[in-house]
Amino acid sequence: MKETANIRLRALKESDIWLLHQWVNDPEVVKYTSYFHPVSEMEQKEWFATIHKQKNKVMLGIEVKEDGKLIGTCGFNDIDYISRKAESFVKVGDKDSWGKGYGKEILEILVDFGIRHLNLRKIVVRMLADNERAIKLIKRAGWIMEGIMKEDHYVEGEYKDMVVMAYIKKE
Numbered sequence: 309m310k311e312t313a314n315i316r317l318r319a320l321k322e323s324d325i326w327l328l329h330q331w332v333n334d335p336e337v338v339k340y341t342s343y344f345h346p347v348s349e350m351e352q353k354e355w356f357a358t359i360h361k362q363k364n365k366v367m368l369g370i371e372v373k374e375d376g377k378l379i380g381t382c383g384f385n386d387i388d389y390i391s392r393k394a395e396s397f398v399k400v401g402d403k404d405s406w407g408k409g410y411g412k413e414i415l416e417i418l419v420d421f422g423i424r425h426l427n428l429r430k431i432v433v434r435m436l437a438d439n440e441r442a443i444k445l446i447k448r449a450g451w452i453m454e455g456i457m458k459e460d461h462y463v464e465g466e467y468k469d470m471v472v473m474a475y476i477k478k479e
Contacts, residue, residue: 310420312413317368317382317421324369324378325356331380331401338399339463364388366426370400370414379405382418384426393430394422411445419449419475429477436461437469451475
């Protein structure tokens with residue numbers, strides 16, 4: 309699997325399930341990536357059993373090379389193999405890894421994986437408009453702004469705008 313100086317992507321293992329369960333049940337971790345609702349152990353097991361069977365989804369673990377610690381997940385949803393496009397996602401669940409500069413490397417590996425292994429031409433990401441750090445990072449990586457979805461996501465008692473950005477491979 310592709311690596312950078314500090315990060316590698318890898319397949320998720322059954323031994324990861326409980327760490328993923330902790331992250332999905334932490335409102336602070338999922339604040340910018342999905343809506344929060346408690347997930348039971350049974351729901352987590354059922355979800356994990358299906359993730360590798362979905363043909364239009366790829367989910368990978370984000371691991372720190374130095375110590376092999378799983379710090380998050382990333383991948384692609386809604387993969388359209390004909391139009392060669394997909395929606396990307398990144399979640400760094402390990403709070404101790406926040407602010408360590410891994411984002412740039414994760415984005416680099418994810419784009420490379422999408423282009424080389426999935427033959428994608430266009431990769432889209434949607435994020436809350438107030439996620440300023442992520443937006444800055446993605447702009448610096450050469451992604452373009454495609455638009456704003458007004459009052460699209462209900463978070464913490466209010467409707468928030470979503471930003472849509474895209475990476476388009478130069479042919």
